[in-house]
Amino acid sequence: MKHVEAARLRVKAVVEAKWFTTTVLVVIISNALILGVEAQLDGGPVEEVLRQVDHVMLWIFVLELAARMFALGRRFFRDPWSWFDLVVVGIALIPASGSLGALRALRILRALRVIDAVPSMKRVVSGLVAAIPGLGSVGALLVLVMYVSAVIATELFKTAAPEYFGDLGTTAFSLFQVMTGEAWPDMAATVRETVPGAWIFFVLFILIVSFAVLNLFIAVIVSGMESIEADIQVLDKEQDEAEAEILTELRAIRAELAELRARESTNAA
Structure with a gap:
C-alpha cells in the first residue's frame, strides 16, 4: 500500500x-x-x-x-x-x-x-455555466415576446407581405431575421407599400428585442462571470490568509526553539 x-x-x-x-x-x-x-x-x-x-x-x-x-x-x-x-x-x-x-x-x-x-478560458466557460439559470429566464422572456410579436405581425401583415408574414412559422423566421438586423429594411419597405404605419411595429420590435431583451443575455453572462471572479478572489484571499497563518506559526515555533536553545546554553554555562 x-x-x-x-x-x-x-x-x-x-x-x-x-x-x-x-x-x-x-x-x-x-x-x-x-x-x-x-x-x-x-x-x-x-x-x-x-x-x-x-x-x-x-x-x-x-x-x-x-x-x-x-x-x-x-x-x-x-x-x-x-x-x-x-x-x-x-x-x-x-x-x-x-x-x-x-x-x-x-x-x-x-x-x-x-x-x-487554459485557466482563463476555463473561468470564462465557468461563468457561462453559472449564468445558465438566468439565461433560461431571459430565453423564456425572448420566446414569449417573439410569439406575441409573431401573432401580431401575422394578423397585421399576412395580406400585405405573405412571403414574409403569410403564416405563424414564416413570421417567426422573418422576425428572427429582424432581430439579428438582417434584411429587415426590405421587409419593412414591402409592408409599408400597403400598410404605411407598419414602421411603428418594426421600430418597437427592434427596440424591445434587439436593444432590451438581447442585452439582458449579455448582462446575465457578465454577472455570472463576475460571480466566478468574486469566488476566485475569495479563495485566493483565504489561501493567502492560510499561508500567512502558517508562516506566523512557523515564526513562533522558530522563536520558541531559539528560546529553548538559549536556555540550554545558559544552563550548560
Whole structure:
C-alpha cells in the first residue's frame, strides 16, 4: 500500500508540473491543426501519415487521463472538467467505421480540451455555466415576446407581405431575421407599400428585442462571470490568509526553539 501511495505522489507531481500541462496543451493544439489539414485532404499517403499521427496523439491523451485518474483517485471524478475530458476522449475512441463513420467528424471535439488546459478560458466557460439559470429566464422572456410579436405581425401583415408574414412559422423566421438586423429594411419597405404605419411595429420590435431583451443575455453572462471572479478572489484571499497563518506559526515555533536553545546554553554555562 505504501508503494502505491508513493507512486501516486510521484505521478501527481508529474501531472501537476508546468512542463506536463504545457506539453499536453501543445499536443491538443497540434492535434486540432492536424485534424483540420486532414479534413482538407481526400485520400493519399499524406492523409494516411496524418491519421497515424492522430492515433499516436489520441493514445497520448488516453495515457494522460489514466495518469490523472491514478494520481487523483476519487477526486478525479468529482471534477466536472475531468468528466468532460473523459467524454471527449471516449468519443474519439469509438471505432469510426460503417454506420459510425460520421463520428470521425467528432474527433475535433478533442480541441475543446484547450478549455480545461487554459485557466482563463476555463473561468470564462465557468461563468457561462453559472449564468445558465438566468439565461433560461431571459430565453423564456425572448420566446414569449417573439410569439406575441409573431401573432401580431401575422394578423397585421399576412395580406400585405405573405412571403414574409403569410403564416405563424414564416413570421417567426422573418422576425428572427429582424432581430439579428438582417434584411429587415426590405421587409419593412414591402409592408409599408400597403400598410404605411407598419414602421411603428418594426421600430418597437427592434427596440424591445434587439436593444432590451438581447442585452439582458449579455448582462446575465457578465454577472455570472463576475460571480466566478468574486469566488476566485475569495479563495485566493483565504489561501493567502492560510499561508500567512502558517508562516506566523512557523515564526513562533522558530522563536520558541531559539528560546529553548538559549536556555540550554545558559544552563550548560
